[in-house]
Amino acid sequence: MKRSTKRSVDQQKSGRILGMPEQAVKIATVVVLIGIWEMLSQAGILNPLHFPRPSKLIATFWELVTVGYPTGITVWVHIKATVVRILQGYALAAVVAIPMGLAIGRSHLLLRATNPIITFARSIAVISLLPLAIVWFGVGELSRILLIAWGCFWAILTNTVQGARQVDVNYINAARMLSTSKTQLFFRVILPATLPRIFAGMKIGLGVGFMVIIAVEMVGTIKGLGALIQQARFYYSSHIAIDGMIFIGIFGLLISFTLDRLERIILPWAVGLEEVER
Amino acid sequence: MSKDGVEVLVDRITKCFGDDGMALQDVSFRLFTNEFLSIVGRSGCGKSTLLNIIAGLLSPTEGKVLINGQPIHGPGQDRGMVFQHSGLFPWLTAVENIEFGPRNRGIPRDQRRARAMELIELVRLKGFENKYPRELSGGMQQRVAIARAMAMDPKILLMDEPFGALDQLTREDMQRELLRIWETKKKTILFVTHAILEAIFLSDRVIVFNSKPGYVKKEFVIDLPRPRQKSSPQFMRYYEEIYEAIG
Amino acid sequence: MNHSGFTKGLWASWLGFIILLVIWQCIATFKLINPAVFPGPLSIVHTAIFDVPGGRLLQHIGISLFRVALGFLFGLGAGVVLGVTCGWYLKLGSILRTPIELIRPIPPLAWIPIAIIWLGLGEPSKVLIIFLGAFFPVFTNTYKGMVTIDPLVVRAAQTLGLGGTKLLLRVVVPATLPDIATGMRIGWSYCFGCMVAAELIAANSGLGYLIMNARQVGEISIIIYGVIIIGVINLITDFIIQEVLIKRKLKWQYITT
Numbered sequence: 037m038k039r040s041t042k043r044s045v046d047q048q049k050s051g052r053i054l055g056m057p058e059q060a061v062k063i064a065t066v067v068v069l070i071g072i073w074e075m076l077s078q079a080g081i082l083n084p085l086h087f088p089r090p091s092k093l094i095a096t097f098w099e100l101v102t103v104g105y106p107t108g109i110t111v112w113v114h115i116k117a118t119v120v121r122i123l124q125g126y127a128l129a130a131v132v133a134i135p136m137g138l139a140i141g142r143s144h145l146l147l148r149a150t151n152p153i154i155t156f157a158r159s160i161a162v163i164s165l166l167p168l169a170i171v172w173f174g175v176g177e178l179s180r181i182l183l184i185a186w187g188c189f190w191a192i193l194t195n196t197v198q199g200a201r202q203v204d205v206n207y208i209n210a211a212r213m214l215s216t217s218k219t220q221l222f223f224r225v226i227l228p229a230t231l232p233r234i235f236a237g238m239k240i241g242l243g244v245g246f247m248v249i250i251a252v253e254m255v256g257t258i259k260g261l262g263a264l265i266q267q268a269r270f271y272y273s274s275h276i277a278i279d280g281m282i283f284i285g286i287f288g289l290l291i292s293f294t295l296d297r298l299e300r301i302i303l304p305w306a307v308g309l310e311e312v313e314r
Numbered sequence: 315m316s317k318d319g320v321e322v323l324v325d326r327i328t329k330c331f332g333d334d335g336m337a338l339q340d341v342s343f344r345l346f347t348n349e350f351l352s353i354v355g356r357s358g359c360g361k362s363t364l365l366n367i368i369a370g371l372l373s374p375t376e377g378k379v380l381i382n383g384q385p386i387h388g389p390g391q392d393r394g395m396v397f398q399h400s401g402l403f404p405w406l407t408a409v410e411n412i413e414f415g416p417r418n419r420g421i422p423r424d425q426r427r428a429r430a431m432e433l434i435e436l437v438r439l440k441g442f443e444n445k446y447p448r449e450l451s452g453g454m455q456q457r458v459a460i461a462r463a464m465a466m467d468p469k470i471l472l473m474d475e476p477f478g479a480l481d482q483l484t485r486e487d488m489q490r491e492l493l494r495i496w497e498t499k500k501k502t503i504l505f506v507t508h509a510i511l512e513a514i515f516l517s518d519r520v521i522v523f524n525s526k527p528g529y530v531k532k533e534f535v536i537d538l539p540r541p542r543q544k545s546s547p548q549f550m551r552y553y554e555e556i557y558e559a560i561g
Numbered sequence: 562m563n564h565s566g567f568t569k570g571l572w573a574s575w576l577g578f579i580i581l582l583v584i585w586q587c588i589a590t591f592k593l594i595n596p597a598v599f600p601g602p603l604s605i606v607h608t609a610i611f612d613v614p615g616g617r618l619l620q621h622i623g624i625s626l627f628r629v630a631l632g633f634l635f636g637l638g639a640g641v642v643l644g645v646t647c648g649w650y651l652k653l654g655s656i657l658r659t660p661i662e663l664i665r666p667i668p669p670l671a672w673i674p675i676a677i678i679w680l681g682l683g684e685p686s687k688v689l690i691i692f693l694g695a696f697f698p699v700f701t702n703t704y705k706g707m708v709t710i711d712p713l714v715v716r717a718a719q720t721l722g723l724g725g726t727k728l729l730l731r732v733v734v735p736a737t738l739p740d741i742a743t744g745m746r747i748g749w750s751y752c753f754g755c756m757v758a759a760e761l762i763a764a765n766s767g768l769g770y771l772i773m774n775a776r777q778v779g780e781i782s783i784i785i786y787g788v789i790i791i792g793v794i795n796l797i798t799d800f801i802i803q804e805v806l807i808k809r810k811l812k813w814q815y816i817t818t
Contacts, residue, residue: 058655061655061656062655062656062659065656065659065660066659066660066663069660085678086678086679145573148573148574148577149573149574149576149577150577151574151577152574152575152577152578153577153578153581155796156792156796157792159792159793159795159796159799160788160789160791160792160795161753161754161757161758161788161791161792161795162754163754163757163758163761163769164757164761164768164769164772164787164788164791164792165788166761166773167761167772167773167775167776167784168776168781168784168785168788170776171598171776171781171784172598172599204401206397206399206401207401207403209366209371209395209397209401210395210397210401210402210403210462211414212370212371212388212389213369213371213389213393213394213395213463214414214415214418214462214463214465214466215389215391215415215418215419215466216414216415216418217418220418224414224418225403228403228405229403229405231405246668247668247669247670247754250668250670250671251670251673251758251761251762254673254674254762255761255762261671262670262671265671265673265674265675266673266674266762268674269673269674269675269677269678272678274675274678274679277674277675277678278675280671280674281667281671281672281675282667284666284667284668284671285663285664285666285667285671286666288666288667288668289666303405304446305404305405305446305447305448306404306405
């Protein structure tokens with residue numbers, strides 16, 4: 037069943053809504069919504085405790101950047117704490133998952149043996165391990181990093197396994213006809229052939245890790261973006277909470293943007309990935 | 315066409331695949347030096363299986379393949395192979411694909427680059443050496459595939475329906491290209507196809523192969539001077555005979 | 562694959578699992594790790610049978626599942642309705658999608674604090690989080706499905722005289738169902754994770770709460786037991802959605818592809 041984006045292409049061709057170019061309408065929508073919000077706050081219709089005015093939100097941005105919340109901990113400190121945790125957890129997960137995935141993917145026996153374990157371990161909600169991690173590893177950084185690593189691990193592993201399994205047998209046959217030793221076959225054929233899928237797994241893994249860290253930071257720490265908004269909750273500071281959420285959103289976008297760019301640089305030859313494992 | 319030197323003896327090859335039954339049954343024939351031999355038959359796995367066995371990618375259940383009297387053990391430098399779907403490595407450029415074999419053998423960079431460029435010129439792809447396979451058309455990819463197989467300087471070239479995935483016009487271009495390369499480089503070619511016209515156009519000899527199980531049904535010597543005219547009466551006569559032999 | 566290879570593979574599946582269990586039990590029996598924090602599988606089974614009364618467990622499971630189902634259904638409904646609307650009325654869709662796309666990068670879990678500020682610690686705040694977990698995948702996939710419909714299908718329907726709402730409901734929406742189904746699957750697993758997180762961080766009932774509470778009173782076995790239960794329920798519900806709903810109702814998709 038062949039699909040095309042003909043309808044959206046048609047729309048892009050006309051590209052105008054109400055006589056204005058689409059981009060302008062989108063920006064206008066945002067501006068109008070914010071404007072309405074401000075007006076409703078002004079008129080007292082919106083509870084200021086729940087819905088702080090946009091002007092206050094902007095002022096809060098500045099406050100977060102300079103003074104910090106709780107006082108002394110600026111938003112940069114929070115961001116740095118979150119980034120460091122993600123990087124450590126993610127790197128740990130990747131370093132273990134990729135070689136393991138390659139080994140499992142290329143061995144029928146390992147694949148069958150580990151399949152049930154992987155399926156089950158994958159379905160354990162990462163967050164549910166938080167109390168266990170605290171018991172085993174304390175309330176420090178270690179538990180948090182391990183949890184993030186666990187969260188990222190499964191997406192990277194399953195995608196690497198699938199990628200390694202599905203290396204086109206044509207490549208392998210062609211390589212065998214070209215005097216390729218076993219080691220050369222692995223490093224020069226199987227590894228590059230699996231790379232796009234590994235990358236896909238890494239993108240998904242980072243997405244999961246990002247979600248996990250926000251929740252994990254809500255327990256037992258005061259530094260980090262998750263901790264920031266959790267603190268805001270305790271003091272009913274909705275302006276801090278909302279600004280924090282905006283920071284988190286921007287952070288998430290930056291991460292996926294960076295990864296997409298990275299993919300284009302590392303894998304210029306890979307176009308069009310197939311369905312990936314979530 | 316000389317009938318000495320490299321000689322491939324396919325000796326009573328039988329291949330069974332577990333539940334699927336007998337793919338090849340008692341297949342025997344000879345392949346002579348510098349000969350262009352085609353195997354034609356209906357689309358089915360028998361011909362490819364045979365080619366894979368001769369390549370050394372598969373082991374026969376019974377029988378053996380001898381090259382110059384020596385039995386083969388797996389793939390070797392004396393045989394190169396071109397597949398239907400080029401099998402070019404997408405993460406390497408055209409020239410890097412061609413260099414793949416020599417690189418595995420430890421041949422130094424300058425040498426293998428020079429050799430690869432020679433082959434690029436031979437298959438008439440100068441200017442495209444730094445393109446990735448996805449940037450090349452089907453015909454160009456197959457040319458790179460041929461160059462890649464020839465980079466190891468094999469005595470025998472095995473070709474498994476190499477033009478099967480190409481459109482008719484490109485296919486005919488490639489047939490002429492292949493003949494040119496064959497005549498320039500003096501290789502021995504074993505060519506598998508289901509297109510009878512293609513086989514007659516290219517080969518010195520044509521073997522008609524039965525499918526399921528696979529065995530040699532009949533052999534034809536194509537005694538026509540090259541370049542051959544597909545419309546000539548002698549050509550058409552061969553076509554009819556072979557078509558009937560396939561049954 | 563021949564028969565002996567198949568059965569060998571089957572043995573391998575179970576063997577891997579069993580080996581893991583045996584290693585686990587050995588570590589516990591020989592007290593290689595402090596048994597207070599590392600109970601063995603037999604210990605867990607003991608806890609399951611004796612320490613957590615079946616009724617109480619089922620109560621927690623029930624509450625958790627109720628929350629997820631509620632949030633999921635809301636998210637599914639809103640996601641499909643908005644997705645179809647934005648996909649059908651493209652210009653309106655452009656406008657509606659703007660705020661949605663702006664909010665999407667914010668993970669549902671980041672909404673927990675503001676949800677509590679707005680709605681307190683009760684059910685509504687948790688259902689909101691779960692709703693968000695389902696909404697975005699469902700919306701995104703529905704919209705994508707709507708804009709990538711095979712135009713031939715639409716034109717064929719139009720030549721048969723269908724137009725307007727009838728065209729939408731009888732042809733376009735069914736054609737989008739596979740994408741909606743994908744969104745559902747993804748949405749459900751997000752929902753589940755959101756439910757556990759929300760319950761862990763701010764609740765006094767449900768499976769997440771059960772685990773967190775067990776930690777506070779030092780009952781490690783209950784924690785592990787709870788974790789396993791959550792995993793099992795996740796698997797079962799995923800299986801139900803995958804097999805029953807998708808494979809049965811969308812048979813036509815599998816046959817044509």
